[in-house]
Amino acid sequence: MQTDSLFDPISPAAPLAERLRPKHIDEVIGQSHLLGEGRPLRLAFESGKLHSMILWGPPGVGKTTLARLMASAFDAEFVPLSAVLSGVKDIREAIAQAQQVLQQRGRHTILFVDEVHRFNKSQQDAFLPFVEQGLVTFIGATTENPSFEVNNALLSRAQVYVLHVLSAEELGVLFERAVQTLTPVRPELVEGDNGAASTSSARTDHLEFNDDAKERIIGYADGDARRLLNVLEQLQTAAQTAKVTNINAEFLDNTLAQSLRRFDKGGEAFYDQISALHKSVRGSNPDAALYWLVRMLDGGADPRYLARRIVRMAWEDIGLADPRAIQMTVDAAQTYERLGSPEGELALAQAVLYLAVAAKSNAGYVAYNAARAFVAQDGSRDVPLHLRNAPTKLMKQLDYGKDYRYAHNEADGYAAGESYFPDDMPEVSFYQPTERGLEAKIAEKLAHLRELDEKAKNKN
Numbered sequence: 001m002q003t004d005s006l007f008d009p010i011s012p013a014a015p016l017a018e019r020l021r022p023k024h025i026d027e028v029i030g031q032s033h034l035l036g037e038g039r040p041l042r043l044a045f046e047s048g049k050l051h052s053m054i055l056w057g058p059p060g061v062g063k064t065t066l067a068r069l070m071a072s073a074f075d076a077e078f079v080p081l082s083a084v085l086s087g088v089k090d091i092r093e094a095i096a097q098a099q100q101v102l103q104q105r106g107r108h109t110i111l112f113v114d115e116v117h118r119f120n121k122s123q124q125d126a127f128l129p130f131v132e133q134g135l136v137t138f139i140g141a142t143t144e145n146p147s148f149e150v151n152n153a154l155l156s157r158a159q160v161y162v163l164h165v166l167s168a169e170e171l172g173v174l175f176e177r178a179v180q181t182l183t184p185v186r187p188e189l190v191e192g193d194n195g196a197a198s199t200s201s202a203r204t205d206h207l208e209f210n211d212d213a214k215e216r217i218i219g220y221a222d223g224d225a226r227r228l229l230n231v232l233e234q235l236q237t238a239a240q241t242a243k244v245t246n247i248n249a250e251f252l253d254n255t256l257a258q259s260l261r262r263f264d265k266g267g268e269a270f271y272d273q274i275s276a277l278h279k280s281v282r283g284s285n286p287d288a289a290l291y292w293l294v295r296m297l298d299g300g301a302d303p304r305y306l307a308r309r310i311v312r313m314a315w316e317d318i319g320l321a322d323p324r325a326i327q328m329t330v331d332a333a334q335t336y337e338r339l340g341s342p343e344g345e346l347a348l349a350q351a352v353l354y355l356a357v358a359a360k361s362n363a364g365y366v367a368y369n370a371a372r373a374f375v376a377q378d379g380s381r382d383v384p385l386h387l388r389n390a391p392t393k394l395m396k397q398l399d400y401g402k403d404y405r406y407a408h409n410e411a412d413g414y415a416a417g418e419s420y421f422p423d424d425m426p427e428v429s430f431y432q433p434t435e436r437g438l439e440a441k442i443a444e445k446l447a448h449l450r451e452l453d454e455k456a457k458n459k460n
Helices: 040-047 063-073 088-105 121-125 128-133 168-179 211-221 225-242 249-255 268-282 286-299 303-321 323-339 345-357 363-377 393-397 438-459
Strands: 053-056 077-082 109-114 136-142 159-162
Touching (some): 040 159, 053 063, 063 077, 063 136, 077 088, 088 109, 128 136, 168 211, 168 225, 211 249, 268 286, 268 303, 268 345, 286 303, 303 345, 303 438, 323 345
Parallel strands (some): 053 136, 109 136
């Protein structure tokens, strides 16, 4: 099995990410759950048998690199397509190229589709016949959940491998590897204290980074190898311009734009994080809830969207156990509308903390869903005569409202034994209050009212 690189030696002028692209799977940093001894992708490389696959993971974790290494290891033609820029015509041209390569050189083709989730159904379907025929091995890369974004027909023909973000330790290894390849500042360009050119302060084989700068750069990369390398290139250019060889935190602050965490406002990370926020609130963990709220705000989520979701949490997971939570979330949303960012974000944070520590009940949510399900499958039952409105003489003659018992005129303000359901409807009990918060008292009251109903029925 061939393991040589697909590519000619990379020019020093090439981007750092290209110069450091691994040429063998043993050079890949991260993804040990796939590439370690006995792991799925390692076995795929060692098996000598190609198979179609989908590489799912966030940006900068090695999806393209693995596809290229696969082509190199199996001595296959590598035909890349970008779903952002390509269409069905490009797919047909790629297939024609694969046929030509097979006929003329007897060489198999790996068809690599980056951002495959951006292809529509018809574009994805265009691959199927050629994948089934074995003309090409399909490797798709996506940052989105394939379950939602890739056709079932294509998904059933490809093995899905999930790639993880790089850990801080793994990024540290890449950092050290990358620093060794950065072009140092030319000694003659570094000025001495008196303004004259000096060489003593620049006698180094590469740019030097103190520990604080290294840690902050790794944090800035946020698990994305490509981002780390791009930042280092940006710092190299800035260092050459500023004629410095030592990078510290102050130099970083003056060079880098504000860091934005990995966050796709419409993608997998977005929905994962809002789910984590909601579940932290439901789990009564204020610190975790606050963390996920701040993560989303830091990543650029619309605070108005977060406000709407926070209000929903109050109704779904707290409800009547603590009605103050509902009011607090509404007030927080209105406060944000009035103050905007960043001042209004404090109101959202306070609301999230309150929801997290409040008594929890989904009894109202469950009751609503149960009632909806019942009505959806039940027929249209008539309103009983005693519950009907009788604004006209004719309606009264037809017994609309007859024998209706006005609760305020009854003992304890309750018409014991009265029925408010359709006459032919079986007994139902949608709402079952919990023993938490205010609902504990609600449960006591309802139990007392049921006792009054039973006594009234026994009298009759």
